[in-house]
Amino acid sequence: MVQLLILWGYIFAMNACIGTGVLKILEKCIYGWKNTSSSEQFAVSWTELAGVIAITVYAEIVSLFGAVGQIAHLLLLGLAAFFTLWCRTTIRKIAGKILRILFSWDGVLYLCLILLTALFASRGLQHTDTGIYHAQMIHWYEDYGVVKGLGNLQQHFAYNSSSLAYAAVFSMKWLVGQSLHGTNGFLQAFLVVWAVRGLRGFWRRKNHLADGCRLAILIYALVVSERIMSPATDFSSMYLVLWVICIWADLLTSDKNAELMQIHGYALLSVAAVFVATCKLSAGCLVILALYPFVKLLRRRQWKSIFIYIFCGVLVLAPWLIRNVLISGWLLYPFTALDLFHVDWKIPAEYVQHDSDQIKVWGRCLYDVARIDESPLSWFPVWWAEKRREEMMLLIGNVIALAGLALGGVYTVFVRRGNLPWDKMMLYVATLCSIAGWFLTAPFIRYGLAFLLLLPCMVIGEWIRPIRMGPVRIVSGFGCVGVFLCLGMFWDYYVLFNLVWIKQNVGSRYYMVQQDYDLPKVYPYEIEGGLTVYIPKQGENISYYAFPGDAYQSMAERVKMRGENIRDGFMMK
Known part of the structure; x- marks a missing residue:
């Protein structure tokens, strides 16, 4: 736990320094370098999000040329130091604000939440996919960056989630001798504290849409806490979805007199939505959000701003796409529709x-x-029958929430003759399209859990506002009670589950250092070309240390080396 708390403090500081510098560069590019305004108004949530994105993109770019190890980290540290000097006024204000919060009565609550998250993140169970490929992929980042045709060795490597690049930056193997896996725990600790702090002003606000999103963050934390020590791509991508949508919902209630600043905020979140898609393609529909700021800036003829934000989106996307091609030979894996490259390492x-x-x-x-x-x-019917009771209740809650949302929209447009705010509409459209895409492609609950929590929570937040009572509001109120009861059964299950987990694991010895990756029993297998890879003797858990590893011998049997060195990559026989 102590090791993790130190790591999280370091990650927070790095995100803040890098994020503030990146936001200041964007500000200067948009408003001019001679402009005297500064990024002092950027909230901590913005600087942290910008830092996560910038550091991840940096790691992906570095991986194209070599290992994401000590040298890469020291260069990043140097950049953070430069940004700290350049933005020292802003950084000083952020640090002062954090210290004031920590040394307050509220800070005691936040510290307890952080310690509780550290308890979960320091020990427990590994996510199944972490044993199959997450840990190995981080090891590839640490030692080689990227090699051509890596997806041939094991196809899971071709999924290429950018969140693993962020995990590799802060694995700190070169410093502590153990590859730490604390980035998902950091995201949970930060977002839980951020959500709880945001809920403090609940009674002072008239619009509770963002409060509903904050509630979704807290429920998601309950669900994933047991395995949050794993660098699982599901966890990081879903937390990023919740983060982006919550900030968007918060902007909805911002001062309309500062509309242009609000539009720029939406544009930045659109870049973040592109980044989320590189973490998990199943969250790609979130990019729909970009339509709103694009149209708004287009109407205002803000050509320079449009170009800058498009460039930022391309900068986020390009290294991820290049890695896709190098790893698998496909621009988007596993989609065969875009067959653009004909290279010898291409997965058939x-x-x-x-x-x-x-x-x-x-x-x-x-x-x-x-x-x-x-x-x-x-x-x-087959899919539904396989769902657990609490999952069924969550899905039923979404159906009720969708009906309530439709009823509210019809009432607003056709009865009250009002207008639906386009920024709010885009938020719901992106959420609903994400749920539809999730359901029609690969409806694992964990793939779309953030969206499945957001919709009912946002609808509840919409209903809790001071408007005149009437027949429609009464009916929708009953619907919200139904949604609340469905969510209640969902979170009740995980509250009890986590209490049992704490009872079973509180006596574990991981109070100073984090529990290491699993050490499964493996056996060597020599592929064509003379390279020895390691295969698990039982199951498909190859984990981290048996490197290079392949969770499946059947995949190792069909691959060969492209040259004499591992850096030359792999290809099919």
Whole structure:
């Protein structure tokens, strides 16, 4: 725990320094370098989010040329030091604000929440996919960056979630001799404290849409705490979704007299939405949010701003796409529709399609690739029957919330003859499209959990506002009670689950250092070209230390080296 708390403090400081510097550069590019205004008004949530994005993109760019290790980290530290000097007034204010909060009565509560998160993040169970490929992928970042055709060795490597680049930056293996996995725990600790602090002003606000999003963050933390020590890409991507949508909802209630500043805020969040898509393609529909600030800036003829934000989006996307091509030979994996590159390390299309189909049928609980073409009417009963009771209640809550949202929209437009704010509409459209895309492709609950929590929580937040009572409000009120009861059963299950987990794990010895990766039993296997890889003797958990590893011998059997050195990469036989 102590090791993690030190790491989290360091991550927070690095995010703040890098994020503040990046935001100040953007500000100067948009308003001019001679402009005397500064980034002193940027909230901590903005600087932290900008820092996460910038550090991840930096790590991806570095990985194209070499290892994300000691040298890369020291260069990043030097950049952070430069930004600290350049933005010292802002950094000093951020530090002062944090210290005032910590040394207050509120700070006691926040410290307890951080310590509780550290308890979960320091020990426990590894996420299944961490054993299959997350840990190995971080090891590849640390030792080599990227090699051509890595996806041939094991196709899971081709998923290329950018969140693992962020995890590799702060693994600190070169410093402490152990690859730490604390970035997901940091995201949870920061966002839980941020959400709780945001809820302090609940009674002073008339609009509670953002409060609903904050509630969704807290519920999600309950769900994933047991395995939050894993660098699982699901956790980081879902937390980023919650983060972006919560800030967007908060902007909805900002001062309308500062509309242009609000639009720039939406544009920055659109860049963040592009970043979220690089963490998890299943969250790609969030990019729909970008339409609103684009149209607004277009109407204002803010050509310079449009170019800058598009450039930022391309800068976020480009290194991830380049890594995709280098790892798998495909621009977007596992989608065969974009067949643009013909390189010798390209994963054959039939393997890519099989992987894509397998993800879908497993998500639909069919477990047979031959059933990929079945319609939703055919597979839905099977899928529904496989859900646990609390998952069923969450899904029912979403159906009720959707009905309430539709009722409220119809009432506003056709009865009250009012207008629906476009920024709020885009928020709901992005959320609903994400849920629809999740359901029609690979409806694992964990793939879309952030959206499944956001919709009902936002609807509840919308209802809790001081408007005149009437028939529609009464009906929608009953609906909100139903949604609340459904969510109540969902979070009640995980509250009890986490209490049991604490009872079982509080006596573990990981109060100074973090529990290390698993050490499964493995055996060596020599692939064509003379390289020895390691295969798990049982199951598919290869974890971190057996490197280079492959969770499946069947995949190792069909691959060979492209040259004499591991840096030359891999290709199919």
